[in-house]
Amino acid sequence: MRCLPSLKIVIAVLLLLPVSSDALDRQPNADYRARRQALAQKMADGVAIVFASTESEGPDATYGFRQDNNFYYLSGWTEPGAALVIVSEIKPNENVPGRPYSEILFLPVHNVTQEKWTGPKLGADNPQASAITGFDRVVNLDQLPAELARIFAGGSASVFVDQSEDGTPSPSASSLAWLRRTNSFPMRTAMHDVKPLLAQLRVIKDAGEVELIRHATNSSIASHLAALQMIKPGINEHDVDALMQYQFLKHGSERPAYAPIVGAGANSTVLHYSADDAPIEAGDVVVMDVAGEYSMYASDITRTAPATGKFTDRQREIYDIVYGAQQAVLKAFRAGRSTLTGRGTDSLYKVAYDYINSHGKDLHGQPLGQYFIHGLGHYVGLEVHDVGDNTAPIPRGAVFTIEPGIYIPEEKLGIRLEDIVHVTSDGSVENFTASLPHSADEIESAMAGTYHPKK
Numbered sequence: 001m002r003c004l005p006s007l008k009i010v011i012a013v014l015l016l017l018p019v020s021s022d023a024l025d026r027q028p029n030a031d032y033r034a035r036r037q038a039l040a041q042k043m044a045d046g047v048a049i050v051f052a053s054t055e056s057e058g059p060d061a062t063y064g065f066r067q068d069n070n071f072y073y074l075s076g077w078t079e080p081g082a083a084l085v086i087v088s089e090i091k092p093n094e095n096v097p098g099r100p101y102s103e104i105l106f107l108p109v110h111n112v113t114q115e116k117w118t119g120p121k122l123g124a125d126n127p128q129a130s131a132i133t134g135f136d137r138v139v140n141l142d143q144l145p146a147e148l149a150r151i152f153a154g155g156s157a158s159v160f161v162d163q164s165e166d167g168t169p170s171p172s173a174s175s176l177a178w179l180r181r182t183n184s185f186p187m188r189t190a191m192h193d194v195k196p197l198l199a200q201l202r203v204i205k206d207a208g209e210v211e212l213i214r215h216a217t218n219s220s221i222a223s224h225l226a227a228l229q230m231i232k233p234g235i236n237e238h239d240v241d242a243l244m245q246y247q248f249l250k251h252g253s254e255r256p257a258y259a260p261i262v263g264a265g266a267n268s269t270v271l272h273y274s275a276d277d278a279p280i281e282a283g284d285v286v287v288m289d290v291a292g293e294y295s296m297y298a299s300d301i302t303r304t305a306p307a308t309g310k311f312t313d314r315q316r317e318i319y320d321i322v323y324g325a326q327q328a329v330l331k332a333f334r335a336g337r338s339t340l341t342g343r344g345t346d347s348l349y350k351v352a353y354d355y356i357n358s359h360g361k362d363l364h365g366q367p368l369g370q371y372f373i374h375g376l377g378h379y380v381g382l383e384v385h386d387v388g389d390n391t392a393p394i395p396r397g398a399v400f401t402i403e404p405g406i407y408i409p410e411e412k413l414g415i416r417l418e419d420i421v422h423v424t425s426d427g428s429v430e431n432f433t434a435s436l437p438h439s440a441d442e443i444e445s446a447m448a449g450t451y452h453p454k455k
Helices: 005-016 029-042 069-075 112-118 129-133 141-154 173-181 195-202 207-230 237-250 265-269 313-332 348-357 440-448
Strands: 047-051 083-087 102-107 137-140 158-161 190-193 261-264 285-289 292-294 302-306 399-402 405-408 413-416 419-423 429-431
Touching: 029 069, 029 083, 029 195, 047 069, 047 141, 047 173, 069 083, 069 195, 083 141, 102 129, 102 141, 129 137, 137 141, 141 173, 207 237, 207 292, 207 302, 207 399, 207 419, 207 440, 237 261, 237 285, 237 292, 261 265, 265 285, 265 405, 265 413, 285 413, 302 313, 302 413, 302 440, 313 348, 313 399, 313 405, 313 413, 313 440
Parallel strands: 047 158, 102 137, 158 190
Antiparallel strands: 047 083, 083 102, 261 285, 285 302, 399 419, 405 413, 419 429
16 A cells, blocks of 8 residues: 655655755854864874765766865865875974975866766866865866875875775775876885775864754654654555655755665564565554764664554563663763673673563574674764774774664564664763654654654
8 A cells, every 4th residue: 555645745845855965954164174184093104095085976966076085074075176285294303304284175177078077067167166165275186196296205105095905985086096007106105095084083072063963853753743643554664664764855955865764564583685576564563764864973772562553462562671681781881991892891782682682582482582683883073983993992982883783584573763863071971863763652652653752
């Protein structure tokens, strides 16, 4: 059965609208400069060369061009085809003359024909280019080899680039090949991957990033509250998906943070179920793992609801165990000590697993730990599964998810409860999704329209 055809038409129209880069809620130039300076300090005497994505490398043309995450993190620049160079300071001594910190943004030369289709682009010829972008210097991209020759004139250097040694796509691959053909690097240049250094920086969010993630979360909260009041037997998973995307777009997000997951019945036990195209039947639970992206920053939220508005005794039993595991994790968390993964005493995964494995049984009398089949959570930021070492202690400033779950295919019963939280400067946990229902009673109240969000 298909429902809400008019709503689906609205969604289709919204998805075809171009998303202007000017619409992004960009942080002040000083924030991006601070990140470039922090990277320079981590490189010691190194030089970083980072490239933007090109139009052809954008991940999803449906939603318009989206910038490479690392390039955006350092620059705040949303247009394709650019590059940046960061040169770390070297203190002078008897052997080295030294050099100051410097930074250059390279912008493509104007292509008048292309701009008739894509609109005017900022170029290095604009006298306001430096003020607009926040870079000390803005230069035409075709001058990059000459600028590198000038930087490396003193001899060999350590160069940090976005390498793709593990096979992952890199916007730098073709551009680095171009630089090598122009002999831009000295013979003794040592090449390093810049991604691990950027991951160390990105895991700790500044105040502006926190607010962007909060905005993405708030738009996604609206999606979940609307879906909880919509769900009933007879509608289709896709109807719920469509409503949720409409709601987070309506509340400011520009695109989904990831492929939405709406799975009912047996589909609730499939972690990355993506078809979202089966009928919801009485007796099902519905897992909704859906969130939007706001100004490049993701959220990630999951709620599980009974199709009829009331959990069965068994569904409530399993739901309460998952909810109890999440509460146990929040109670156990210690900033700078707790880790997302592992089996040690500081592992939040272990806290959740031990709780699930010691509460309740399957239909054969076996513990439920075997049905907790994924990690407890992950960092969130410019990517929904953001960079960061899940084995390392979670630092102040981090934003991550807490998402225990139990999935029992034999019973067509999957329950996941996912919140997104922020570690504040005093080490406490701020739950961005506190206003959503959490307990089974709250879920049922939300479905009945009687839930009152927490302040």
